[in-house]
Amino acid sequence: MTEPGRSVIFFATPTSGNGSMFRAISTLTEGSLEAVRWVDELYKAGRIQDVALLSPPALGALIKHNAPERFNPATRLSDYRFILNARDPRDMACNQYHWQFSHPSLKETEEETRLRRARVADAGMDAFVLAQDNTRYLRGFLDVARRIAPGDRIFIGYAMYCLHFDEVVARVADFLGVALEEMHRKQRKFLTRERVENLGTNRVWIGSIWAGADTAPGRHRQELRPETIRALNQRYAWFLEFLRHMDDPRVGATYD
Numbered sequence: 001m002t003e004p005g006r007s008v009i010f011f012a013t014p015t016s017g018n019g020s021m022f023r024a025i026s027t028l029t030e031g032s033l034e035a036v037r038w039v040d041e042l043y044k045a046g047r048i049q050d051v052a053l054l055s056p057p058a059l060g061a062l063i064k065h066n067a068p069e070r071f072n073p074a075t076r077l078s079d080y081r082f083i084l085n086a087r088d089p090r091d092m093a094c095n096q097y098h099w100q101f102s103h104p105s106l107k108e109t110e111e112e113t114r115l116r117r118a119r120v121a122d123a124g125m126d127a128f129v130l131a132q133d134n135t136r137y138l139r140g141f142l143d144v145a146r147r148i149a150p151g152d153r154i155f156i157g158y159a160m161y162c163l164h165f166d167e168v169v170a171r172v173a174d175f176l177g178v179a180l181e182e183m184h185r186k187q188r189k190f191l192t193r194e195r196v197e198n199l200g201t202n203r204v205w206i207g208s209i210w211a212g213a214d215t216a217p218g219r220h221r222q223e224l225r226p227e228t229i230r231a232l233n234q235r236y237a238w239f240l241e242f243l244r245h246m247d248d249p250r251v252g253a254t255y256d
Contacts (some may be wrong), residue, residue, distance in 0.1 A: 004060030008033060008176070012066045012085035013134075013141050015095040017158045020194045021085055022064045024169065027190045028178045033062040040064065046106075056080075068140035078159060082148050083172060086141055087158035088255060089236040090220035090229065100128070126228040136238045145246075157243070159217040159251035160230035165195050216255040 012018045026035035038056050042048055051070040056063040058079040065071065100120045105113055120128055121222055145153070151158070152194050154175040156168050169191060183191075192198060196215045220229060233240070240255045 004052070005032075006081055007056060007058050007063055008081045009056060009063045009207065010066050010083045010085065011068065011071075011141070012091075012135055012142060013068060013087060013092060014062075014066055015092055015099065016085055016087040017065075017161055018064065018066045018085065019188060021156070021161060022062075024191055024194045025083060025176075026062055027171060027187050028169070028173055028176060028183075029062050030187060032178075034060060036061045037065075039067045039070075044256045045140045062229075066140075068144060069136045071140055071144050077144070077148050078152070080152070082145075082153040083175070084116055084141075084145055084148075084246075085154045085157060085161070086138075086155075086239075086246075087229065088217055088243065089134050089138055089239055090129075090224070090232045091158075091214070091217060092137075092222050093132050093232065094125065095124045095171050095220050096132055096134075097128045110242040125223060126225050128205070128233060130228060133235070135235075138236070142239065142242060155246045159254045160248050161195050163244060163251060164248070214239060217251070239244075 008025075010018070010022055010030070011236055012021070022037070026033075029035070036057065039048075042050050042054075048067075048070070049166055051065075051067050055072055055075040057063065063080075081251070092141070097120070101117055108116065143154075156172060156173060161168050170180065172178075224232075242256045244252050
């Protein structure tokens with residue numbers, strides 16, 4: 001019997017196409033790695049604080065970790081391999097605004113949720129994103145990413161996933177040692193439904209469940225005022241520069 005190899009952590013910034021990416025990666029690793037939505041499971045169990053105290057299974061698993069601000073600093077990174085995903089923080093802030101009106105909150109009553117949504121709507125998107133500082137998520141992501149040995153990580157990114165899906169799949173498959181030509185028909189079908197052009201008919205896509213999802217980089221340019229964008233450019237200049245450096249040059253302009 002083959003011994004299980006090192007677990008792979010899909011490590012991502014929040015609201016960054018993570019559901020679709022994780023489904024695509026788990027399709028590639030079918031039969032070799034057990035898909036574990038680790039952060040989601042702890043959250044639903046009322047144990048989100050344990051994310052910062054525990055380490056994911058180190059063998060035989062594909063781990064979804066989209067809470068970079070809670071990554072346990074005692075985790076031995078060399079025990080894992082990493083697929084890294086991050087998106088433009090300006091677009092992330094726009095997503096968070098839309099999620100205010102659809103995502104449930106386990107900590108609120110129905111009346112509290114109604115009042116919060118009314119306050120957010122009255123203030124508007126620009127006021128919301130300026131008040132929503134995502135530095136802790138981005139710093140958490142960067143602090144881990146820069147400590148991973150280059151041979152143990154691959155960066156895919158939301159922009160490349162949306163705009164160059166086939167290439168991302170090929171790069172992830174190569175990183176995982178998966179032969180795409182050997183995939184069976186069901187795997188190919190599952191991958192195909194995660195393409196941007198097919199998400200509208202994908203019943204498990206988050207946009208089919210909650211309103212406000214997007215399928216391309218750059219939504220902040222259409223949804224925010226120029227002065228708001230300038231303020232976010234200054235706030236997140238350091239992370240936008242990191243993305244330009246890490247991501248494929250073909251999508252570099254999306255971070256301008």
